[in-house]
Amino acid sequence: FPSRLPNVGTTIFTVMSALAAKHSAINLGQGFPDFSCDPDLIQMVNDAMLANHNQYPPMIGIEELRQGITQKLANLHGHQYHPDHEITITAGGTQAILTAVLSCVSPGDEVIIIEPAYDSYRPSIELAGGIPVAISLEVQRDDSGFVQSYQIPWVDLENAINTKTRLLIINTPNNPTGIVWTNSDLERLAHIIRDSNALILSDEVYEHMVFDGANHCSISSHPELVERSFVISSFGKTYHVTGWKVGYVAAPQAMMSEFRKVHQFNVFTVNSPMQYGIARYLNNPMHYLELPRFYQAKRDFFRQGLAETEFKLLPTPGTYFQCVDYSGLKNWQSNLNEEDFCIWLTTEIGVAAIPVSAFYQDKTESKVIRFCFAKKESTLSEAVKRLQGI
Numbered sequence: 001f002p003s004r005l006p007n008v009g010t011t012i013f014t015v016m017s018a019l020a021a022k023h024s025a026i027n028l029g030q031g032f033p034d035f036s037c038d039p040d041l042i043q044m045v046n047d048a049m050l051a052n053h054n055q056y057p058p059m060i061g062i063e064e065l066r067q068g069i070t071q072k073l074a075n076l077h078g079h080q081y082h083p084d085h086e087i088t089i090t091a092g093g094t095q096a097i098l099t100a101v102l103s104c105v106s107p108g109d110e111v112i113i114i115e116p117a118y119d120s121y122r123p124s125i126e127l128a129g130g131i132p133v134a135i136s137l138e139v140q141r142d143d144s145g146f147v148q149s150y151q152i153p154w155v156d157l158e159n160a161i162n163t164k165t166r167l168l169i170i171n172t173p174n175n176p177t178g179i180v181w182t183n184s185d186l187e188r189l190a191h192i193i194r195d196s197n198a199l200i201l202s203d204e205v206y207e208h209m210v211f212d213g214a215n216h217c218s219i220s221s222h223p224e225l226v227e228r229s230f231v232i233s234s235f236g237k238t239y240h241v242t243g244w245k246v247g248y249v250a251a252p253q254a255m256m257s258e259f260r261k262v263h264q265f266n267v268f269t270v271n272s273p274m275q276y277g278i279a280r281y282l283n284n285p286m287h288y289l290e291l292p293r294f295y296q297a298k299r300d301f302f303r304q305g306l307a308e309t310e311f312k313l314l315p316t317p318g319t320y321f322q323c324v325d326y327s328g329l330k331n332w333q334s335n336l337n338e339e340d341f342c343i344w345l346t347t348e349i350g351v352a353a354i355p356v357s358a359f360y361q362d363k364t365e366s367k368v369i370r371f372c373f374a375k376k377e378s379t380l381s382e383a384v385k386r387l388q389g390i
């Protein structure tokens with residue numbers, strides 16, 4: 001049967017979660033918390049249902065939530081979006097990404113992605129008829145050849161931008177590497193992109209997971225870049241409710257009105273009671289301001305445990321993912337490719353992880369895998385124990 005997406009199979013997250021379930025492994029693969037959200041948030045959604053907020057909300061999302069988001073973005077990043085014209089509530093980050101791409105990319109347009117890249121970007125571009133142009137983060141290795149860190153490939157980025165470039169997709173904090181863009185990175189990007197017609201899609205779903213006292217530098221904080229950018233985020237990530245599938249996109253009015261044309265025929269609107277519940281919960285900024293400390297403690301706990309293994313830890317300045325290089329393991333399995341290594345780790349050691357090669361179209365191998373540490377301390381402890389036993 002002729003396929004619109006001939007190269008797409010089942011996403012690695014689904015595959016690894018199924019394998020973890022089949023082998024009763026601890027699932028540190030797919031990114032989602034294994035602890036419950038704040039009961040107050042559930043109460044607020046319940047209240048909304050009982051108050052009969054159970055019919056279609058406005059296509060663009062309820063006013064209370066759009067206003068709350070506007071206020072949050074103004075407080076954190078100093079940009080005042082218009083809640084009626086520049087914010088739309090989406091069914092999570094992934095729907096926002098697809099809709100944004102469909103709303104601005106025409107057949108033949110080039111769209112730059114930076115690999116390792118989240119797996120929905122490329123198919124979204126292809127569905128729009130666009131041409132994905134992939135460049136890669138520069139991989140820095142230490143003297144022993146272990147992956148040490150990743151850097152933004154500025155020269156490749158500059159070379160990739162041309163008159164056909166319609167969109168550049170960036171992701172900070174970055175899934176899977178955890179790297180975060182700084183203000184000077186944004187400045188450099190502004191300089192590179194200034195004379196082009198390229199728009200930007202900034203996937204910021206891990207915005208509240210930036211550690212060690214650093215700040216999330218949103219594209220919305222840059223007065224020039226914000227005028228050509230979609231900024232996307234996800235309440236699933238922020239409030240530990242990935243199954244609710246509620247997120248948002250912020251963009252200047254002209255871009256947003258195109259976004260909404262697609263959105264209204266894609267999902268039309270997003271479930272009502274969750275929007276009311278989240279809008280109330282968002283009124284208290286502590287609910288997101290406490291997140292860096294909360295996740296940093298998990299990161300540090302997990303890293304301490306991993307330090308007792310032969311895995312080489314990569315830095316994790318942001319996200320709830322810890323990447324490790326397994327090439328130093330004494331076992332013969334260290335010769336396996338990333339996917340096979342993850343399968344072995346899941347089936348034989350009982351801990352599921354995600355191969356970073358899955359974030360590259362050509363499956364670039366660097367012997368690096370990703371663990372998700374958005375887990376209870378007891379889960380992380382048990383996982384560490386198993387990993388220490390390798």
Ligand code: GLN
Nearest residue numbers: 011013014029030031175
């Ligand atoms: N964003 C999540 C991750 O990177 C997965 C989401 C999904 O399964 N589609 O693990």
